[in-house]
Amino acid sequence: MGSRVPFQDLNLQTESTNFTSSPTPIPRIIPKIEPKLEPFDEYTQADLQSTPFFSNPSPNFNSNSGSAFTRTPQLPTSHSIPPEIPLGFEETNVYSEFNRISELFKEALMQRFGGNEVVEHQDSHAEVVENPNSRAIFPINSDTQVSEIVIDRKTYAQRSPELVRVTDPYPEGQRYLRDTVRKTRMLCDSLRILMNNQHLLPHRRRTGDLRAFQILREHGLWMHRDKRIVGAIPGVLIGDVFFFRMELCVVGLHGQAQADIDYVPASQSSNRESIATSLIVSDGYEDNQDGGDVIIYTGHGGQDKYSRQCAHQELECGNLALERSMHYGVEVRVIRGFKYEGSGSASGKVYVYDGLYRIVACWFEIGKSGFGVFKYRLSRIENQEEMGSAILRFAQDLRIRPLVARPTGYVSLDISRKKENVPVFLFNDIDNNHYPVYFDYLVKTVYPPYVYQNVGSGNGCDCIDGCGDSCFCALRNGGQFAYDCNGILLRGKPLVFECGPHCQCPSTCRNRVSQKGLRNRLEVFRSRETGWGVRSPDLIQAGSFICEFTGVVLTREQAPIFTMNGDSLVYPSRFPERWAEWGDLSQIYPNYVRPASIPPLDFVMDVSGMRNVACYISHSSSPNAMVQPVLYDHNHVSFPHLMLFSMQNIPPLKEISIDYGVADDWTGKLGHL
Structure with a gap:
């Protein structure tokens, strides 16, 4: 290191x-060497005043571990203003006067409450965990709401x-x-x-x-x-x-x-x-x-x-x-x-x-x-x-005019043949290998018929007007939805339950994300380092759905038969539980509890004849994407859909990678293609 x-x-x-020559001769300016404080290294005044008071983010968190949510930043004091006000900054005088008055107000309160400092918060319903020796709270009545002033000694190094x-x-x-x-x-x-x-x-x-x-x-x-x-x-x-x-x-x-x-x-x-x-x-x-x-x-x-x-x-x-x-x-x-x-x-x-x-x-x-x-x-x-x-x-031009931005190298403008919501490109400017074109594109995983047994209309929610907090599918996820309003995964789980075909909620339900297919355009490309790889001309936000890892599901007994013709199998049981890293707040909440794991997935997927874009994603021990098991069309927890979500912001044309894990005695060699 x-x-x-x-x-x-x-x-x-x-x-x-020495300054270079310029159209206007530079006046003789002597650099000032008297002490000057660093500019205020925090949020703007408006941001500080509008920062609300948050309660514990999840009912699973212990209240004692959520004390960080009871703190709000201090306003800058008068000594944060440089001693010498430069010309051209008339507003500095306004801030100085504002800070002077704020200090007078705070000193008056400090005399009343034993020398503590004052900050404000706006949420009168938030749960407060207080130390009476360092904080004090009293209400301020108004016609519309009840605000509070919180006294805190929090300072930053x-x-x-x-x-x-x-x-x-x-x-x-x-x-x-x-x-x-x-x-x-x-x-x-x-x-x-x-x-x-x-x-x-x-x-x-x-x-x-x-x-x-x-x-x-x-x-x-x-x-x-x-x-x-x-x-x-x-x-x-x-x-x-x-x-x-x-x-x-x-x-x-x-x-x-x-x-x-x-x-x-x-x-x-x-x-x-x-x-x-x-x-x-x-x-x-x-x-x-x-x-x-x-x-x-x-x-x-x-x-x-x-x-x-x-x-x-x-x-x-x-x-x-x-x-x-x-x-x-x-x-x-x-x-x-x-x-x-x-x-x-x-x-x-x-x-x-x-x-x-x-x-x-x-x-x-x-x-x-x-x-x-x-x-x-x-x-x-x-x-x-x-x-x-x-x-x-360049990626912006590529999304609008791909053949103009890159006139050569495209083998296909959509290997999915319009089966996906957006095109899946195939690009190769290295050799004449067109291997991915010869496979049937499989949008969704094919499961054995018995997986769908005992699945009926009574297995979904009845939220006709839209899913709320009492939604049956939300309760299966631990009492909350797995996604935010933009379809971003809030927290990795051993198994995410989405609303499915047996639910009464509309197709616009926020709990239907991965089943809707691709949201970002993807490109299979030829790489000198990894063989085949996958990237996107779009900027993929952290927590976003990328694609499903599809194939034909086989049982343990069927797997040896298919390996006789070559290893074209993917072993889901070998995927590490990277989903546990997304939303892991143990560094912030000491009482954070990692979600329990589900039993190992006792099946393999055959991708020898039918596959999708996910089969070409490269392996990495520090991946930027993860495998998140999801259920929506059946209730068999041993056969979830393998959905890929981003673990970080993935820039355009940056190769996507997942962790395929290591081989064991049953799975044999690494099944990455």
Whole structure:
């Protein structure tokens, strides 16, 4: 595994700063070296004030383990405002006055309640687990609802200012670090989805997302808070896609929830000079020019609340940090944020990591709005993987015009022959192998006739107007639905019960997800590394249904007969219980109980003549998809449908993988095709 080594001593380099020539000569600006505090590293004021108070997310959780849901973030105090207010930021005075009044209000309450701090929550029905020595609650009556003020001493530790590099780890270390990031993101996604499911109204969704990120921080699960890493973050790969800025903070890719420039402020630097480590490139500044490998980046500051430039920028804070990074030759991580169709986020925006850049020039000029702005030319370091943003944009063209975006390589535009809801492409630009075309495409698994015995109309729910909390199928799932309103799996289970053909609910029921077939386009492609593989031109959100693993079901006695003609069998009993990882909140709730497993699946599936796209999915010990058993058309628990769900956000054209497990004495060799 890689070793951490101290960052270079910036005091050893004493060269003067040189700016490149520009259309407008740069005025003589002396960098400020007096201490400046880091920008407020939390949510916006509006987000903090609107963050609701959540109760325990599931009746299965013990109330004592849900104390994290009784915390709300503090408002920034007056000492969070930098001592020197820069020009062009008139609103800072408003925030200072707001914080001063807030402090007076809090001091008055602290005198009454013994020196505690004050935060607000809005949900008057939430269960509260209180420590009388640290918290106090009293109601505030109104005409419409009863609010409460909660007194809490919760504080957060500041980020470490120490800069380090991470050397290239050996392959085992790379896999370990990647798996650590994968598990952290999976925990983040599953918690966020669970939180949003507590309040199904669309306008509460943003608040649920922020609350989930806050809970992770309260439990110390944000990565790399003890060090500030210069260069690549171990375990984060170029092309990784994020739906929320806060996700960047969770994995340590970008440490600011609001600011586009992440840096070590001068007040925390060993030599009193700020250094930038990462930045987000988006369409927030009209003077930005993004050419992919070369970026003309506009510094921050001087904008009003409508993102219009209304004042000159100053060489301070993040602007000064970028200039100092150029001076010392320090590379920065670049994350691009842009609107993307099918992102699944409330804003419709995605963030993709595009690798390391060097700042090669800096100058000051008059921008399009007539105000002075600082500009930086960034050049992408060579010999890196292809930019994730370029792949996303190519995938957009591929979905609209596949034959124009990729004129050669397609063997078939739909090997399912319209049996699926969306086409399943076959692509091979390596050799002349057209193997997948010669099989009958099987949409659903074929079970023995006896599996459907004793299945009648009395085995389904009678929710004619739509399924509710008292739905029979929901009760079979433990008293709650397995999916949210968007069809995202809330928590992995040993067996998910969906409403089926014997239920009275309509086809639009939220408990009918995997039985409806493909939602994302898939592509079987030829790979030099894995032979055949599967990917999607769509961005697949974590927890989404991908496809069913289909075949003709055989019993243990029938399996040896079919293996005489070659091993074309898939052994479901060998699939590891990866479903238990999705929604595993044991790191947050000490009393979390893992769902009990079902008996081993004592059957195999023959895919020698009929199969579907799932048969070409590759094996991985750190997969991005999992096998989730589902029942909907019969009640035989020993013969569930093998449904594949994503365990993380899968970027477009990223290969999908599952864990096939290891062979045993009965199953013989690995049955992956």
